[in-house]
Amino acid sequence: MKSIFGALSNAKPPVLRYRMAAFPLALVFLPNAAYAAGTTAGTTISNTASATYNDPGGTQQTTPSNTVDILVDELLDVTVASADPGDVTVVPGSTNRVLSFVVTNTGNGSEAFRLTANTSLGGDQFDPTTTSLVLDTNNNGVYDAGVDTVYTAGSNDPVLTPDASIRVFVLSTIPGASTDLDRGLVNLTAAATTGTGAPGTSFAGQGQGGGDAVVGSTGADGVDDGAYIVQNASVALVKSAVVVDPFGGSEPVPGAIITYRLVATVSGTGTLTNLTIGDAIPANTTYQTGSITLQSSALSDAADSDAGEFSSNAVAVRLGALSGGTSRTVTFRVRIN
Amino acid sequence: MVKQGLIFAAAALLAAPALAADQVSLVSEVFVEKVVVAPNGRASTLLKQPDVVMPGDNLVFVVKYRNQGAQSARNFILTNPMPNAVAFREAAGEGALFSVDGGKSWGRLGELKVQGSDRRLRSARPDDVTHVRWAFRQPLPAGASGKVTFRGTVR
Numbered sequence: 001m002k003s004i005f006g007a008l009s010n011a012k013p014p015v016l017r018y019r020m021a022a023f024p025l026a027l028v029f030l031p032n033a034a035y036a037a038g039t040t041a042g043t044t045i046s047n048t049a050s051a052t053y054n055d056p057g058g059t060q061q062t063t064p065s066n067t068v069d070i071l072v073d074e075l076l077d078v079t080v081a082s083a084d085p086g087d088v089t090v091v092p093g094s095t096n097r098v099l100s101f102v103v104t105n106t107g108n109g110s111e112a113f114r115l116t117a118n119t120s121l122g123g124d125q126f127d128p129t130t131t132s133l134v135l136d137t138n139n140n141g142v143y144d145a146g147v148d149t150v151y152t153a154g155s156n157d158p159v160l161t162p163d164a165s166i167r168v169f170v171l172s173t174i175p176g177a178s179t180d181l182d183r184g185l186v187n188l189t190a191a192a193t194t195g196t197g198a199p200g201t202s203f204a205g206q207g208q209g210g211g212d213a214v215v216g217s218t219g220a221d222g223v224d225d226g227a228y229i230v231q232n233a234s235v236a237l238v239k240s241a242v243v244v245d246p247f248g249g250s251e252p253v254p255g256a257i258i259t260y261r262l263v264a265t266v267s268g269t270g271t272l273t274n275l276t277i278g279d280a281i282p283a284n285t286t287y288q289t290g291s292i293t294l295q296s297s298a299l300s301d302a303a304d305s306d307a308g309e310f311s312s313n314a315v316a317v318r319l320g321a322l323s324g325g326t327s328r329t330v331t332f333r334v335r336i337n
Numbered sequence: 338m339v340k341q342g343l344i345f346a347a348a349a350l351l352a353a354p355a356l357a358a359d360q361v362s363l364v365s366e367v368f369v370e371k372v373v374v375a376p377n378g379r380a381s382t383l384l385k386q387p388d389v390v391m392p393g394d395n396l397v398f399v400v401k402y403r404n405q406g407a408q409s410a411r412n413f414i415l416t417n418p419m420p421n422a423v424a425f426r427e428a429a430g431e432g433a434l435f436s437v438d439g440g441k442s443w444g445r446l447g448e449l450k451v452q453g454s455d456r457r458l459r460s461a462r463p464d465d466v467t468h469v470r471w472a473f474r475q476p477l478p479a480g481a482s483g484k485v486t487f488r489g490t491v492r
Contacts, residue, residue: 038392
């Protein structure tokens with residue numbers, strides 16, 4: 001503590017001691033570590049001391065000092081953070097897939113920020129095609145098509161007060177050629193419209209409230225990555241047949257019963273929805289009423305609430321949604337005419 | 338400029354009646370510490386009298402006093418309220434007294450308590466300080482001068 005004030009303990013102001021005049025252009029000012037937001041830009045810091053004492057007559061007197069006024073400059077700082085809990089799952093060829101980001105003004109003045117998304121990044125398997133950036137103007141944290149405002153650079157750059165945040169949605173199309181577990185990265189950059197640069201870069205007179213605008217420790221721009229991951233699924237259908245003839249053998253003769261067995265196996269990390277197995281009854285055979293089973297449980301032939309039906313001389317079983325790694329077995333019987 | 342001139346004139350008018358008794362003069366100065374890097378890469382700290390500062394800047398406050406009267410001034414107390422936007426850090430030397438309640442009560446920093454966010458009393462920290470003061474035990478002799486200094490950080 002003593003050393004700090006040592007220079008001040010003499011009567012002369014210490015500022016003249018430094019050889020600033022000798023190297024006026026060679027010195028680079030570094031900003032101090034920024035507080036989150038901190039004192040609002042344009043605030044005037046006024047300092048006045050006062051003294052009280054008793055004059056020779058014993059009367060108390062009060063003397064004020066001069067007032068020193070200092071203006072607080074605008075510090076330009078911003079952060080961007082991905083707001084998705086993890087990679088956003090997509091299927092190949094899908095459109096308007098949403099990544100979420102939060103842009104926060106960590107400076108001390110109101111500032112507009114220019115937003116840009118970049119998809120040409122290393123470390124991924126595909127480049128999404130970003131179709132639009134959308135501002136969460138109703139501030140509910142969820143992308144609402146047609147409600148939230150589409151962002152246009154230079155026309156509605158979001159203006160954030162100190163410490164304020166806005167959620168930004170990046171909408172992309174996923175390439176049709178991408179395959180299961182491929183990742184595609186997109187980053188969002190927010191840059192102060194007053195200017196960016198190395199910390200300490202100053203924009204004279206451009207700060208809120210008439211001071212300078214000075215680039216803070218973030219460089220006045222922020223960036224973060226979001227990621228899409230493809231979860232795809234495919235289904236393999238295997239059909240087999242068992243023949244039982246009227247004579248206890250397995251010859252495909254008239255009167256023999258054929259039991260068809262259809263096994264649908266879903267692979268991949270995704271889910272197939274509305275999966276339906278359909279199979280036409282072969283020529284020269286007759287469907288055996290009430291013979292449809294799913295996972296060994298009988299299904300009715302009528303088009304009703306259960307999953308199976310027989311109509312137009314074909315068997316159909318609705319399997320619904322099946323995720324990768326699961327399978328379903330359907331059987332039905334016909335008689336050879 | 339016109340506005341400044343008017344303020345000046347008004348201040349002079351207000352001060353005029355007290356002028357006869359203005360035995361002690363005070364001058365307040367505020368410096369900002371700037372870390373500078375010279376071409377040889379060495380960083381050093383420079384004190385400047387700033388027009389503008391940024392959050393996080395470290396300020397050094399200097400108050401110079403002088404007894405310009407012919408008699409000593411007794412019970413001399415020098416007080417500096419902290420500007421709201423500045424967090425007190427430390428005072429030079431011994432003998433400073435502090436207030437954390439807007440100047441109502443005074444004490445050494447370690448003796449003062451404030452109500453924390455959990456509504457319980459806790460020991461005051463430097464950034465709780467609202468006023469700093471120096472109470473001189475001895476009368477300030479005629480012609481004597483000196484200075485007090487303290488530091489703060491722009492919030």
